[in-house]
Amino acid sequence: MEGPSIVILREQAQPFEGKPVLRVQGNSKIDQQRISNQHVMKFKSWGKHFLIGFSGFYLRVHFLMFGSYRINETKQATPRLSLQFDNGEINLYSCGLKLVDEEMDKGYDWDVDVLSETWKPLKAKKALQKNASTMVCDALLDQDIFAGVGNIIKNEVLYRIKVHPETKIESLPPAKLNALIREARNYSFDFYHWKKKFELKKHWLIYNKKKCLSCKLPVHKIYSGNLKRRSFVCNACQRLY
DNA sequence: CCGGTTGTTCAGCG
């Protein structure tokens, strides 16, 4: 689950803000008692983290590859954690959960979240220049630089800016470096809007494609970078610098 | 029905 999906969850959870948790259930090993009867102060998101703030501590939820959630609905499976309120419930499935004994604002740099109001492109640029020998495919997935960007966003951004995933940061022309940073945010917002309309896949230009929509040549599937994550590449339209 | 993955952490090794 990528950053924009977490923002959508945060919005869907709004009706429970300020409400006490009436009941906690689930197969999570966290100290569930701790949450019982506590009021949710605030829901937040940072990159791919969904944060549920209580007084003096917060719960961090990470969905990884296979996690899912339901609001006011259930699935067949036992939830990892279910939070029930007087006006509904949140059910979290197969996710990583961690109780953190801090206020939510402490541990996070909100400036690196590509969907944050306080996103700082210049900060991203400086971080990229510090990682000059990193391939762009790995740089985009670096959560300390582009929190919220996942493998789909990575692929679509690189296709948009016509850059091959194995290009190193130091080899990028300055205009391409700027475009990389700009589109990491732009595409993330496009993802968010399309996902809300249930039409995300319709807009994929390279991800999971067999042929390049632009030049009709075959799209190559490679496992690129140190991370060896799937990259879809059109060798004609995306240049290796 | 099987193969593959919208992700991260950690153990083990040299």
Added chain:
DNA sequence: GCGCTGAACAACCG
């Protein structure tokens, strides 16, 4: 202590 690799986890889709 470092970087690197592979395992582990897990559920859904085509």
